[in-house]
Amino acid sequence: MLLPLIPWPTDVAGTGDDPVAVPAIRVDTPDPAVAALVAEQVEAAGVPVSDDPAEGRAVPFTLQVDPAAGPDGSGVEERYTLRVGDGEIRATAAAPVGLLHAARTLRQLVTHPAAGGAPVVAPVVVHDAPRYAxxxxxxxxxxxxxxxxxxxxxxxxxxxxxxxxxxxxxxxxxxxxxxxxxxxxxxxxxxxxxxxxxxxxxxxxxxxxxxxxxxxxxxxxxxxxxxxxxxxxxxxxxxxxxxxxxxxxxxxxxxxxxxxxxxxxxxxxxxxxxxxxxxxxxxxxxxxxxxxxxxxxxxxxxxxxxxxxxxxxxxxxxxxxxxxxxxxxxxxxxxxxxxxxxxxxxxxxxxxxxxxxxxxxxxxxxxxxxxxxxxxxxxxxxxxxxxxxxxxxxxxxxxxxxxxxxxxxxxxxxxxxxxxxxxxxxxxxxxxxxxxxxxxxxxxxxxxxxxxxxxxxxxxxxxxxxxxxxxxxxxxxxxxxx
Ligand code: TNX
CATH class of the missing domain: 3.20.20.80 (Glycosidases)
Incomplete structure (x- = not known):
């Protein structure tokens, strides 16, 4: 499975789950500014954003700042983790910038099947942090x-x-x-x-x-x-x-x-x-x-x-x-x-x-x-x-x-x-x-x-x-x- 990620992350592994079909994504994060920018990335990936928690077909994308998240590295404040699998998507990061990075990674993971139908996201766990600030x-x-x-x-x-x-x-x-x-x-x-x-x-x-x-x-x-x-x-x-x-x-x-x-x-x-x-x-x-x-x-x-x-x-x-x-x-x-x-x-x-x-x-x-x-x-x-x-x-x-x-x-x-x-x-x-x-x-x-x-x-x-x-x-x- 080719993951079209640029730049290539610190650590990325397939989970063995099925790819997650994403007819729509519901962005779930407390900070409205982060939510708007994450939604922008989701839409740029060609996936509709749904605000309606009751809408069953929308896959939740849950983003949380967690100061303990991700591996240590020189770019500590930018580190993030992204998990895709089991019908949901989760990101944690040490700071909001890392949540944005996670959303950019997600955008690159979305593919649109040639046969049509809902876009899909590869089931992966990404731990990532930059070399240079x-x-x-x-x-x-x-x-x-x-x-x-x-x-x-x-x-x-x-x-x-x-x-x-x-x-x-x-x-x-x-x-x-x-x-x-x-x-x-x-x-x-x-x-x-x-x-x-x-x-x-x-x-x-x-x-x-x-x-x-x-x-x-x-x-x-x-x-x-x-x-x-x-x-x-x-x-x-x-x-x-x-x-x-x-x-x-x-x-x-x-x-x-x-x-x-x-x-x-x-x-x-x-x-x-x-x-x-x-x-x-x-x-x-x-x-x-x-x-x-x-x-x-x-x-x-x-x-x-x-x-x-x-x-x-x-x-x-x-x-x-x-x-x-x-x-x-x-x-x-x-x-x-x-x-x-x-x-x-x-x-x-x-x-x-x-x-x-x-x-x-x-x-x-x-x-x-x-x-x-x-x-x-x-x-x-x-x-x-x-x-x-x-x-x-x-x-x-x-x-x-x-x-x-x-x-x-x-x-x-x-x-x-x-x-x-x-x-x-x-x-x-x-x-x-x-x-x-x-x-x-x-x-x-x-x-x-x-x-x-x-x-x-x-x-x-x-x-x-x-x-x-x-x-x-x-x-x-x-x-x-x-
Ligand atoms: C050198 S690079 C310059 C620029 C030119 C450029 C063209 C640099 C600091 N100065 O004034 O536009 O080459 O490649």
């Missing part, structure tokens, strides 16, 4: 704009793989994608993108609503204001930020590394304070990403001052800073997060030193986790600077082996990343994410000794109908027997 997707909404509807669909997708973080790259050379109340002029940089507008941005209200939607699903939004490079949208609006006081032209190409701020320019620190301050105040989650990547035209001493200042402002607002890996060139305080991205691009010793100073690493190696890389040379979408990332490449890598000499304990987790230079529609975006996001999710969740690429591809094939049912486009890579 930081399991994410980093998404560029600048190079091409993806608005609130698309972003909610992305939240649904990442949540379906039990990911916890959606990092939004909100500013870059081409555009500024979020309203900053103290800097209303930035609206002028909302309408540009690669290849020209029209584009858009999140208003304060859009951002609040998106965070609420994500938080209900136990997904944290991590916003990024990229500096001191990738700032042409800002220097286009504010000439005072440039070296000669002249605003830069709008940019709709895909080169990187040409724009920059100037630390000693008197307009610079007030700008950082305003935008980081507003972003931090508007953000529910504990992290603010302050970029730092690809500043190709700045001495390291000046760059380090930016890192120090940006981190200090983030901390003054009670948040934890995260930088791209280049942040290791600046002073690093304990708890600072660094997002590794460029394979072999940096002095690896610097990362080991940063870890010794207390930095922790989110692993997004371009040759495995960059889902904007083409699957193959022939793939019509995507870039190639980090090579081609076929499904196997996204699956077969070990986060603790990415940086030689880095202690395994310095790995905070794993994030896939997708940049949108070549991606213009939701279907294009999803066809790059699927099926590879499932592979990266399994790297982040599943213990290495339980991973198995052949099993993963079989589960991927079996998952495809549910993606189609959700309206999620995917790329039918020949590495999977669809």
């Amino acid at each position: 930081w399991r994410g997707l980093s998404l560029d909404v600048v190079r091409h704009w993806f608005g609130p509807d698309d972003l909610r669909a992305v939240v649904d997708l990442v949540a379906s793989f039990k990911l916890r973080v959606l990092h939004l790259h909100l500013t870059d050379d081409q555009g500024w994608r979020i309203e900053i109340p103290s800097r209303p002029e930035l609206e002028r940089a909302a309408d540009h993108q690669v290849g020209g507008g029209p584009a858009g941005r999140l208003t304060v209200d859009d951002y609040r609503a998106l965070q609420e939607y994500a938080a209900a699903r136990h997904v944290t939004i991590v916003p990024e204001f990229d500096m001191p490079g990738h700032v042409n949208a800002a220097t286009h609006v504010y000439g005072a930020l440039t070296s000669d006081g002249v605003p830069t032209d709008a940019y709709d190409g895909i080169e990187v590394g040409f724009s920059r701020l100037w630390f000693d320019n008197p307009a610079t620190e007030p700008f950082l304070r305003d935008v980081i301050g507003d972003l931090a105040r508007m953000t529910r989650g504990p992290w603010v990403h302050v970029g730092g990547d690809e500043v190709l035209t700045m001495e390291v001493a000046e760059f380090a001052r930016f890192v120090e200042l940006a981190a200090r402002i983030v901390r003054e607002h009670g948040k934890t800073p995260i930088f791209w890996q280049e942040g290791a060139r600046g002073p690093v305080e304990p708890g600072t997060l660094l997002q590794y991205w460029e394979p072999k691009g940096e002095d690896l010793d610097r990362f080991v030193a940063a870890a010794e100073a207390g930095a922790r690493f989110v692993m997004s190696p371009g040759d495995h986790a960059y889902l904007d890389m083409k699957y193959t040379a022939q793939h019509p979408l995507g870039l190639e600077w980090a090579g081609h990332v076929e499904l196997r490449d996204a699956y077969e890598w070990e986060p603790t082996a990415v940086i030689d000499g880095l202690p395994a304990s310095a790995v905070e987790g794993v994030s896939a990343a997708i940049w949108t230079e070549t991606l213009t529609t939701r279907d294009e975006l999803f066809s790059m994410l699927l099926p590879r996001l499932g592979a990266v999710a399994e790297v982040a969740w599943t213990a290495p000794e339980r991973k198995d690429f052949d099993g993963f591809t079989a589960r991927t094939a079996a998952s495809a109908p549910s993606w189609t049912a959700a309206g999620w486009a995917f790329h039918p890579t020949p590495q999977v027997a669809w």
